[in-house]
Amino acid sequence: MSKATDNVLSIRNLSIDYATQEGSLKALRNVDLDIPKGQIVGVVGESGCGKSTLISSIIQLMANNAKTTSGTVFFEGEDLLTMSPTKLKSLRGQRMSIVFQDPMSTLNPVLTIGKQMVDIQYRDKRSKSQKRQRSADMLAQVGIPDPASRLNQYPHEFSGGMQQRISIAMALQAQPALLIADEPTTALDATLEVQIIDMLKELQSSIGCSILFISHHLGVIAELCNQVVVMYAGEIVEQGPVSRVFKSPKHPYTQKLLECDPASIAKKTRNLPTIEGEIPNLSDLPAGCIFTSRCHKKTAQCEELKPKRHAVTQGATEKHFVTCHLESL
Amino acid sequence: MSQLLEVNNLRVQFRVKSSMVSWLQKAETPFIDAVRDVSFKIKEGETFTLVGESGSGKSTLANAVVGLLPTASGSINFMGDDVTQMPDKQLRAYRKQISMMWQNPTGSLSPRMQVGDAITEPYKIHNLSDRDKQQEAKRLLNLVGLSARFQDRYPHQLSGGQARRVGVARALALNPKLIVADEPTAGLDVSVQGEILNLLNRLQDDLGVSLFVITHNLNIVRHISDRTAIMYLGRFVEEGPTDDIFVNPHHPYTLALLSANPEVTNVGALERIALKGEVPSLMHRPSGCEFHTRCPFAQELCATVAPVGIDFGFEYSATCHYPR
Numbered sequence A: 001m002s003k004a005t006d007n008v009l010s011i012r013n014l015s016i017d018y019a020t021q022e023g024s025l026k027a028l029r030n031v032d033l034d035i036p037k038g039q040i041v042g043v044v045g046e047s048g049c050g051k052s053t054l055i056s057s058i059i060q061l062m063a064n065n066a067k068t069t070s071g072t073v074f075f076e077g078e079d080l081l082t083m084s085p086t087k088l089k090s091l092r093g094q095r096m097s098i099v100f101q102d103p104m105s106t107l108n109p110v111l112t113i114g115k116q117m118v119d120i121q122y123r124d125k126r127s128k129s130q131k132r133q134r135s136a137d138m139l140a141q142v143g144i145p146d147p148a149s150r151l152n153q154y155p156h157e158f159s160g161g162m163q164q165r166i167s168i169a170m171a172l173q174a175q176p177a178l179l180i181a182d183e184p185t186t187a188l189d190a191t192l193e194v195q196i197i198d199m200l201k202e203l204q205s206s207i208g209c210s211i212l213f214i215s216h217h218l219g220v221i222a223e224l225c226n227q228v229v230v231m232y233a234g235e236i237v238e239q240g241p242v243s244r245v246f247k248s249p250k251h252p253y254t255q256k257l258l259e260c261d262p263a264s265i266a267k268k269t270r271n272l273p274t275i276e277g278e279i280p281n282l283s284d285l286p287a288g289c290i291f292t293s294r295c296h297k298k299t300a301q302c303e304e305l306k307p308k309r310h311a312v313t314q315g316a317t318e319k320h321f322v323t324c325h326l327e328s329l
Numbered sequence B: 001m002s003q004l005l006e007v008n009n010l011r012v013q014f015r016v017k018s019s020m021v022s023w024l025q026k027a028e029t030p031f032i033d034a035v036r037d038v039s040f041k042i043k044e045g046e047t048f049t050l051v052g053e054s055g056s057g058k059s060t061l062a063n064a065v066v067g068l069l070p071t072a073s074g075s076i077n078f079m080g081d082d083v084t085q086m087p088d089k090q091l092r093a094y095r096k097q098i099s100m101m102w103q104n105p106t107g108s109l110s111p112r113m114q115v116g117d118a119i120t121e122p123y124k125i126h127n128l129s130d131r132d133k134q135q136e137a138k139r140l141l142n143l144v145g146l147s148a149r150f151q152d153r154y155p156h157q158l159s160g161g162q163a164r165r166v167g168v169a170r171a172l173a174l175n176p177k178l179i180v181a182d183e184p185t186a187g188l189d190v191s192v193q194g195e196i197l198n199l200l201n202r203l204q205d206d207l208g209v210s211l212f213v214i215t216h217n218l219n220i221v222r223h224i225s226d227r228t229a230i231m232y233l234g235r236f237v238e239e240g241p242t243d244d245i246f247v248n249p250h251h252p253y254t255l256a257l258l259s260a261n262p263e264v265t266n267v268g269a270l271e272r273i274a275l276k277g278e279v280p281s282l283m284h285r286p287s288g289c290e291f292h293t294r295c296p297f298a299q300e301l302c303a304t305v306a307p308v309g310i311d312f313g314f315e316y317s318a319t320c321h322y323p324r
Helices: A051-058 A085-091 A113-119 A128-141 A160-172 A190-207 A218-224 A242-247 A252-260 A300-304 B020-024 B058-066 B088-097 B115-125 B133-143 B148-152 B160-172 B190-207 B218-224 B242-247 B252-260 B300-304
Strands: A007-020 A023-036 A040-044 A066-075 A096-099 A178-182 A210-214 A227-232 A235-241 A309-311 A321-323 B003-015 B031-043 B047-052 B073-078 B098-101 B178-182 B210-215 B227-232 B235-241 B309-311 B317-319
Touching: A007 A051, A007 A210, A023 A051, A023 A066, A023 A210, A023 A235, A040 A190, A040 A218, A051 A066, A051 A178, A051 A210, A096 A160, A113 A128, A113 A160, A128 A160, A160 A178, A160 A190, A190 A210, A190 A218, A190 B252, A210 A218, A218 A242, A227 A242, A227 A252, A235 A242, A235 A252, A252 B190, B003 B058, B003 B210, B031 B058, B031 B073, B031 B210, B031 B227, B031 B235, B047 B058, B047 B218, B058 B098, B058 B178, B058 B210, B088 B098, B098 B160, B115 B133, B115 B148, B115 B160, B133 B148, B133 B160, B160 B178, B160 B190, B190 B210, B190 B218, B210 B218, B218 B242, B227 B242, B227 B252, B235 B242, B235 B252
Parallel strands: A040 A210, A040 A227, A096 A178, A178 A210, B047 B210, B047 B227, B098 B178, B178 B210
Antiparallel strands: A007 A023, A007 A066, A227 A235, A235 A321, A309 A321, B003 B031, B003 B073, B227 B235, B235 B317, B309 B317
16 A cells, blocks of 8 residues: 555545434445545445445535544545544635536526635635636636636526536635545536546646546546546445456456446447346345345355455556455455 | 327527617517427337437427427427417327426425325326226336335435336326436436336337437437437437437537547547537527537538538438538
C-alpha cells in the first residue's frame, strides 16, 4: 500500500450502520479506499450498494440515524471522523466539493448564476468585482461562451449540458483537492456526456485535483477514470486500474455486471442478460460471502467463510484487488 | 402488420412570455415550436424508439400523441380516427387504447395509494366497476413478474425496478394497443435495466402490444426497437429501421450521437465526431438547416437553405443536404 501522504483521501476499515425499525442496517462494511493525488477514481455498483453512504461519510453530512462503527477517513492527512464541525465546515466547498446528478435542482432558480457563484466565495477576502471576475474566468474554463454577460442570466436560460457545466465550474471555483461527482452525466445525452467527460479530464489536469466519480454507466467510467472500485451490498468486491478490471474482471459480480451492459453485447438480442436474485437483506447478513446468493461460481466454502481481500497481480505497481474465495488460491 | 398510429406534420407550440412592446410591434411571435413537422407511423406489434437530447421535444411529442397536449397543426391518426379532432368523450375511449409509462416511476405513483389500488384505478376511471379488482390486481402483478403480496405495499416500499414493474402493470390494465414509455430505464442499474427491457419485449411477444419508447440511452435502442427516429430541436433529422441506422447512419447528428457513445470495450475505436457549440434556443432557431451551427460537415448552402427529407427507400429518411 502506498504511503498515506500520496493520497488525498484514504479510507480504512470504514463501517456505517443505519438504525432502523428492523434493527441496525449495515450499509457499509470494512471499506478500504484510496484516492491518489491527481487521479480519477470511479465507483460502480447497483443502487443500494452504499455509494451514497460513502459520499455522505466523506463530506461528513450523514443522516441522523447513521452511526460510524469503525474506521478512519483521512483527508489530506487529517481524520474527518474526529474533526471539529467548524474545521469540517471550512473544508467543504473549499478543499472538497461535490457535483450532483441533476443540475436543475442544484442551482437556485430564482438567483442569477453570477449571484450564486459570487455568494459561494463568501470566505474569500476579495472585492465583489474580483469575485465576479473569477466566476467569469471559471465559466470560460468550462466552455461557456461570453461568460461575463451570461453571469446575469438565470439557470433556466441555460441548456441542461450548460447547467451541469456551471455546477462543475462552481464546484471547482475554489480549486479543491477533491471533487466528488455523483452521476453527473445521467441526465444528459451521449454527445453532451462526452463533452462533460472531456471537460472533466481537462480541468482535472489543469487544476490537479482528484475526482471521485460515481456512475451506473460502465462506458463512462472506462473512458474517464484511472481506477475503478466495484461495490456490492456495502462492500468493495474488486478494485484496481480500469483497464485491468474491465479487461479481465476477477470477481463474479464484476464479470456479471460487464456482461449485462447492453453496450457490450454486439449481437442484437431481445433477451438481455441480467443478474438473478436480489441484494441480501443488510440487517441480516449471510455468514459467508455477500454475493453467494447470486453467484454462478459459488462453492461450499463461500456459504460459510467470508473471503479476504487478495492482490491479483503481485509486484505490479498498480494494484488490482479482489475479495473472492476463487482468487485466494 | 397493419398501421396502428400515423402522425402527420404534427406541430406543438407553447406560448412564451413576450414584452408588451414587442407585442405591440408584432416583432416576434409569442410561440415556440417544441415539436415541428413531425411525421411517423407505428405498426401493430412494433417498437418505435425516439432518441434525442433533453429539451429536444421527445416528451412533448409523447404527451401530444397521448392527447394530453393540444396540437397546433397536423394530425394524429389512431386506427383511422384523428385524435386531434376528437370530442372529449371519444378522447376518453381513445385513452383506453393507449397508455403511458411515466419517466419517474415512484413519482408517478400516489404515495398514499397501495399498489393494488393504483394499478386497478384505470377501471374506476373508465367505469369498469364490474371487474373483480382483487383478481385483476393479481393478474396484472403476475404479468409483470411480481408476487400478489405487492398489492398491499406502498410506493416507498418498492425498489426502483419494482416501481417500474408496477408502472408497467398499470399501463397494461386496460389491454392497450399502444404503450408509450418515457425513459423506461432512466436511473436503473444495468442488470435491472435488462430485466425491465426483457419484460417489455416479452409482453410485446405475448400480448402483441406496440411500444413507443423514448430514451437517450443508445445502448438499449439497438436491442429493443424495430424503428428509430432521431430528434433535434423538435424535428426528426433521421428516421428508419433501427438496424440500418446503427450500421450506416446518414445524418451528421446521428453519426455524432453514435460515435459519442462511451463503451467499455474498444475504447476510442470509433473515431469520435465532436460537435461544436451549444444547442440553440428554440426561440432563435438557426437559419437554413437547424443543425448547421454545430455540424462538423456544414457548408455554405446549409446556413441558408433548409434541407428537405431524403427518402432512401425502405421507409428510411434523413433531413440533410449532404448525407453521409
